[in-house]
Every structure is written in C-alpha cells, then in structure tokens.
Amino acid sequence: MKRAVLISALHKKILRWYRQNGRELPWRKTSDPYRILLSEIMAQQTQVSRVEIFYTKWLAKFPTLQSAARAKTREILLQWSGLGYNSRALRLHALAKFVVKNYRSRLPHSVEELQKLPGIGAYTSHAVACFAFRQQLPVVDVNIKRILLRIFGYTTRLTDKEIWKLAEEILPSGKAYHWNQALMDFGAVICTARNPKCAICPVQKECASAFSPMFNVPEKRKKKEPSRKGIPRRLYRGKILKMLHYTVLTEKEIAEQLWHSFSSRDVLWLHNLLHQMIADGLLKRLRGKLGIAE
C-alpha cells in the first residue's frame, strides 16, 4: 500500500472511530487556556479517569490563573493531594505567579515560550498550543508514540526527534486538534499497552503489528527504586507531606509516625530525605520543625 493511501485511510478510520467512541471530557468543552493547561499538567503520567475528579475540585477552588497565583503553597498542595507527583503542583503554582506577573495573566501561545515555563516540556507545550490555541501541531504522548510505532511497524528504537517528525508527517491538514485527541483516546481504549484490542480495531488492516505476539513484552526491566524497610522512598515522601498538611513536626516525631522502631541510621536516612524535600520546595524548616513550604 502506498504511504499516502495508508495515511489517508488512517485519518478516515481513526477520526470516524473517535466521532463514535471518543470520551466526553470536561476540558474538551472549554476554550480557557488555563483549564486546558491544568488538564494537561494533571494528566502527566496520570490516568484520565482520575484527573477528571481532581480537575473539577481544583477549579472550584482556583477558577482562574490569578486565583491559583494568589494561593498559599499549603492550599495548592492540599488540593493536589492524592493525585501524585506533588512537584507538578508546585510548578503550576510557580507558573501561575510568573504568568500573572510577567505576561499580564495571559499564557504565551508559542511552543518555545510555553516550554520555558516550569513544568511544561515537549508534550505539554504542544498540547496547549494545539488544544488551547488551535495551532496545527503534532502532539506525542505515550499513547501516540505506541500507536505510531505499532502501525508503522518500527522494531528498532526511534529517537524522540524521529517520533515527533513522524507525528508531524501524518498530521491531517486542518484537523490537528481532533486528530491528536482521537489518537490519545484510541491509545487508551483500543491500542492499549497490554492486550490491545486488535479484534475490534478499525485500522487492523492498516497496522503492521496487528495481533502481534510481541505485545505484552515489557520494553525494559525497571531498575529497583530506592527504598527503606521495604518501602519505596517516594511513598515516604507522600506520607510525610500528608502528615504536615495541618501541623508542624520535628524529625524525631516524623520518624515515630513512620516507624515502630528505628535506628540512628534510619534517622540519618530520613534527615537526608527531608533535606531533599526542602530542596524540592515541598517543605521548609521553622523553629527546628518541618512544615509545608511557604
């Protein structure tokens, strides 16, 4: 099949699938760049079904970029609590303050300017430029990457640059918004990471990997993450942050809440962890105790 014919078929079939099966998501009904940005930040490494809940709660508390900019760090972290990757909340807070102060509360439109803002990388900058400002740009997230690699049958590793180039090449003229949204839904529902639904896939005939037994083989074995007493370090960070939402504690008091018994080496380990959380802007020291950052 000629490439142009293949791409045309993909456009037609995937866009039709999307019209019939696309998810109804709150940020697809708004043109407010702040709301669209919020949804994209929240969706980073987070399932959309969980984002919806936090998105609604957040907007009830911080309906505008200005209101988020004015908020205390404690309120920001409290609203984010439970969603994960708490640094995203801090970066969004910093972004809001910066844009209110330097850009008259208006988000920049260009990918280049967006990407200078905290918490916005390649994916989010393109997503905001396309979804909020309707620019004809490709978007590459984990879904779209997976779909493209499968359909075009790439077995060798592609660099990020090559994937983005491919995404740009197949962008249907004038339909970037719906195409990008369609691909992400398609990846979440049909072309899933494990057990993709090839049997009901609308582009089964166009796909180089349909029914491939190579699915379900993890790409790379993840190296074990740092942990203490069998509990990953990042879980400690989450627990500690929640502990300190409404109070301040000494390092010893934190240790007592974490562990039934602990050694001096455990205390040193905890001290270093807290030091890192302070460096990350999550916590601060006050009168010998730890609390949420200002």
Place this chain on the structure above:
DNA sequence: GAGACGTGGTG
C-alpha cells in the same frame, strides 16, 4: 540520559 518522582488501577 538514566533515575527520581505519587498514587491507584489492572492483568
């Protein structure tokens, strides 16, 4: 560029 970063769902 590999590793760190939260939390909850899933096969």
Place this chain on the structure above:
DNA sequence: TCACCAAGTCT
C-alpha cells in the same frame, strides 16, 4: 500477588 502502567518533566 506484584510488576506494569498511566495525556511527562526535571536534573
């Protein structure tokens, strides 16, 4: 059960 996975970014 438990390792993988989820609209990535930063260092």
